[in-house]
Amino acid sequence: MSEEKHHIVPYRVYVFVLLALLALTFASIGITSIELGEFTVAAALIFACVKTFLVLTYFMHLKYDKKYIVAMVIFVFAIFFAVIVITFLDYLYR
Amino acid sequence: MQKENVANVANYLTYKGKHKGLLGWVLSTDHKRIGLLYLYSIMTMFSVGVLLGLAMKFELLAPGKTIMEAQTYNATFTVHGVIMIFMVVIPGLPAVFGNFLLPIMIGAKDVAFPKLNLLSWWLYVAGVFLVLSAVIFGKGAPDTGWTFYAPYSFKTGTNLLPAIFGAFILGFSSILTGLNFLVTIHRMRCPGMKWSKLPLFVWTLYGTAWIQLLATPVVGITLVLVALERMFGVGVFDPALGGDPILYQHLFWIYSHPAVYIMILPAMGAISEIIPTFSQKMIFGYKAIIASTMAIAFVGYLVWGHHMFTAGMSGTAQYYFSLLTFIVAIPSAIKVFNWISTMYKGSINVQTPLYWAVSFIFVFLIGGLSGLVLGSLAANVHLHDTAFVVAHFHYIVFGGTGFAFFAAAHYWFPKIYGRMYDKGWANAGWLIFFIGFLALYTPMFYLGIMGMPRRYYDYLDDFHGGNILSTFGSWIMVTGLVIIIINLIRSARKGPAAEINPWRGKTLEWTVSSPPSLENFDEIPVIAEDDGPYNYK
Amino acid sequence: MYSPEVTQASNFVQGVDTAFLVILGISFFFLIGLTAVMIYFIYRYNRKRNPVATQIHGSTKLEIIWTVVPFILTMVMFYYGWLGWKPMAKPPKDAMEVTVYGRMWNFSFEYENGKRTDTLYLPKDKPVKLNLVALDVLHSLYIPAFRVKQDMVPNKENNFMWFVPQRVGTYELYCAEYCGLQHSYMYSYVKVMEDSVFQSFIADTTKVVAADIDSPIATGKRVMQNIGCFACHSLDGTKLVGPSFKGIWGAEHTVVTGNETRKVTVDEEYIKQSIFDPNADVVEGFMKGLMVSYQGQLSEDDIANIIEYLKTVQ
């Protein structure tokens, strides 16, 4: 089972990622508490996306995984995104 | 089932494991046994569905009440639709033939997660019982149509909840099968079995599995929302609480359109195996067929709105969905052209499976082309929710998937049971069935064009003629079906022993004994560089 | 059905039928062509005639051809479908407006002057815009001869359809969206008449109503017929979706109010409440939520007439 010996992630990477995630959380609380009008949603979502990216790459080890797994994950998100956009084609232009 | 065996070693049918008798089947993790478990349970449900279909046709024989009340009729088409869609054609080919053949075709001993595979079957059974319990107990069988449209689905007093949870569990079973197949195809191919050497049936299972995985959860959650709405009055789709019924339709079709490709893709895969074998010829355009499979799986995910053209979507959405609906038809066309070209200059061996395959192409063409009519914005306004739609989907779901299922059954039968069926009866059954099919569903096209809405218990006198013809057709067809099934059941027990490779096929399942041994292969095969699934010389 | 002279019943027939026929033509071409080729191959390359197959891997040129040609054809199909559909979305400003109420299981039509009918009366050659109001669940207004259909969605704004009737005559009008028990009985008729006839019809019947005033019983019955009470309530004691009206007046009924069961005597107050707030007291053994309020659709006068009529149903 030689393929089992994969990359061992050092602890400090996890700690840094956690710190970054916490910082992003507080930043998003901060930014949504000021009045940005329409952009509040966008801002909150952008922060959430960055956090998702961090969790996926580091906590979920995508960075160290085979490329086709990464491709699958991207594909799934892309499909979901497409579906949401298409649904909005209806509601935005009603 | 354990008399003279063809192979002298114990095969998967006679093998005795930890458990004896029936338990040895329902607790077996062998993919072949699970395949057969699915076959028997699906055929059982299929018979129930057929009887309900016949009952409906009987009711429609004449205007007014013929044999049942309106409430019964409404429950009948609902249960008929739910059974046929969720319990017969969606699991149909993947769970029966996919389970049986996928590991053998890629040179593996089993699927990646055999226990999960068994769990899928158990979930299937659980789902079936839940739905049936809704029919038998409580305040009457559900009467919403298989689409469960809001807000009627939370107004009706019938016993909807078990049906909804049943459908949810069936969905879960389907997801797990898909997951299992994906991992199997990724990880368990034998040495030398490159992606470019996978049999086309495996490719279609691969595409199907992705749809199962990514579309099914959407309908799952939608049904849960309907259930919560009924149980607790959570406002989600109820217009009285501000919900939007059209959003329900979006969510429902986000699954249920891709689901129609779950039904048809494996059917197309089976046809892509049968045509080359009986033409003794390499498949025409192997890569193009793979590309079209993946294109259908992918684009099919993005066109759901064509079921909602009259629901009141925005104009932009209408254009978009109509346009993409036409585009998703093109890969199907490519497949048809490639199949027919495969026959060109072949050496065609006309046998029962080929009859089924060729008639599949014919009815699939009619079903698909009528789909194009429905995809057109203007024509859809007139034809939506009429008998035309009913004709379209019976032609394609059951002309397509159903015919392919029987094609596959007659093609792989000798491998599965190690015996051969009576070809004369098989051909006769096919002919009667085919004629009955045309008589049953063709009049519905006409009725739809004349404007007869679907889900109609009663109709005006103008529609009488077409309905009579259609009802007669249903009787002819069932005659054919009975012949086919009796022939197969008899042959499975008493038929003459079959050769290892009766049709001279080239895919791996024709290299193992008939019926296959427990582990499929004594030694995992290795595919040579110049070998391939359709390598006829 | 699809011959142009007979069926120019509305301004949309042409567009819809053209789209249909274009696709049908292309379809028949492919269906017949491909089937013929297939059968020919089976005959010509039968094992007996052609014992050895010639191996052909494929042809990129052909693949491109049979991708591009269907693509072009489908775009043609799309174009005609779009062409026929586009005008349906844009009602002319000067259209006559009729409000259509759909409920389980009947339609009622309200004209600009407040008159109500259960059959749709229309003047010829004048654009009409139907404003669709669904009162309980989804329905769909479908007039096959006019090639129009539009779902009626509860609480949806701007839910309409429009067309120009072009031929005098009577046409069927169906509910095309499944809506429960009596879905297949939810149909009515469209009567298209010459403009002059229509005008006098619309004005005339107000007189009829006036003439009826002296007979509240008859008026009550007509109101109930027009608005469709009998889809759910019988007069002969048969239990339909709702309780029968037979002998209802003065009877003692068991109803469920909230969570408690109590007995009530059917009087004016109770009937009125049953019509305006049907779900407050639900008759035992029947479903809550099926009958929806007629508030705003029936006036106090109508109710009074209905009550008079109900007193006579024994």
Next chain:
Amino acid sequence: MEQNAHGAHTHYDAEASKIGMWLFISTELLLFGGLFIVYSIYRYLNADAFHLAGEELNITIGAINTVLLLVSSMTIAMSTSTLQLKKKGATLGLLAVTIIIGLVFLVNKYFEWGTKFEHGIFPGSEHMLNEFSQGEILFFGLYFVMTGLHALHIIVGLIVILFAVVRIQKGTVHENRAALLENAGLYWHLVDLIWIFLFPLFYLIH
């Protein structure tokens, strides 16, 4: 990828179970995806009502829960590293911390829902029907469904982790057979991912 299975029945294939888990996660993502579609459409249709209703939620509790989940995600991620480094004790410790945090999260959620119920905010309540606009009813309907489903996932995640703990203790999950722990980790991160979106969508944006 081309090294394939032999002896399918007893075979241990870490990569197969990993893909299996990822595929399962994809399914789960689309399960929640359906709800996110509903949410975004209704938010678009009832922007003001959602705005108002969002203010009823307590950002502090939400933020605390976010932090909790993030920390637990880190601890479980670390436990996969410690397992590789053959530090069984540390692995078990980290997992214990993860489980405890998960429980605390649930307790928080319990109190949060509890207060809502006390104020008469729950699906089908009279209070909501009478006092709230339709948009607000939708908001709270979704709030209960989505956070409820999420809590259900937390519970499942906890059970899976508990399972991993037992197996590690027994020694059947170890550095050469880490798949169960890694999959438990992946699942827990999924739960985290979903919360990452739930938090701003319900608590922050208003």
